[in-house]
Amino acid sequence: MEGNLLSKSTNVVWHEQSITKEDRRSQNGHNSFVLWFTGLSGSGKSTLANAIASRLYSEKVRNYVLDGDNVRHGLNKDLGFSEEDRTENIRRIGEVSKLFVDAGQVVLTAFISPFQADRKLVRDLLAEKEFIEVYVKCPIDTCEERDPKGLYEKARQGIIKDFTGISSPYEEPENPEIVIETNNSTIEESVEQVIKYLKENDLI
Template identity: 55%
Template structure:
């Protein structure tokens, strides 16, 4: 634990940064099983927000593991640390006045709650991409479910490691055969309707 460290208060604060960007900063936290469509939907959602002149940044699970979290594996302990780091980075982006989109399985409720509690109550928007396991396995874009079923991958979420579905997310996107574009549009409209974005 670090000692003798004091927080330095800067004169330009979150409110001023958000004012300069003419937007309300927040974290749009997409969670769901591997193969649920999180990354694809997040990418399309960011494009939609950019079309409306929103200042955004997308943090994606695989991309973050190439750098910031490249030293972590997939044990429960490492997954917790992975999400802790992402939560802290997302908090910095919100402080910069940015709309942050994250796309992570983030299987444990306690870790998502940790990230929520880093922010003000209106700044964390949990978006549950509720795609059934059978559909995710059918898609299996990276062949991970097949490997997990064979035992080649251990502690795989949804197979031999649990996924704790959100109990009261701000937005739930239930899969019913819609396109990724339609899903992103549906989220965008709900964000507007609920007042998270102007």
């Protein structure tokens, strides 16, 4: 897959834009960056990302949520869940996130993104303080008890193959900017924890 992507990009030349990222940030009145929510299925990534998006909106911070399932309905509907496809899924999201940051917006991404190398690939696409990794930490037993989409049950039955935490590994972040333990914190407390980090680091 990588070879094909590289060969298709051979005769492409970057065209500089007349309006810079700094111009857009100035117009919006805030910084732009990625809040990258990673964690097991059922840990609360999407719920937390959307709650924080609402809080940012109320504070007039332009933002957009990229959710794993939603993106697979469109941009990444051609990808499965093999290790190669998972990597390509995250690579594409990283590039889309970079465009949002360049547009001066905050992008919140809710993806399991199980592999450290894939998350590092996205971090390396962005400048310092533009990638904030939020580890939504929750014991797999709790995630399985919640099982909002019935996926763990199907994975246990062998209906779903390569399911993270059951038949495919999840590599925990080594040095995330933020760790949210959703089994010990309410959604309100979790939102406040993230907002506090953003304000203390002059990101909003």
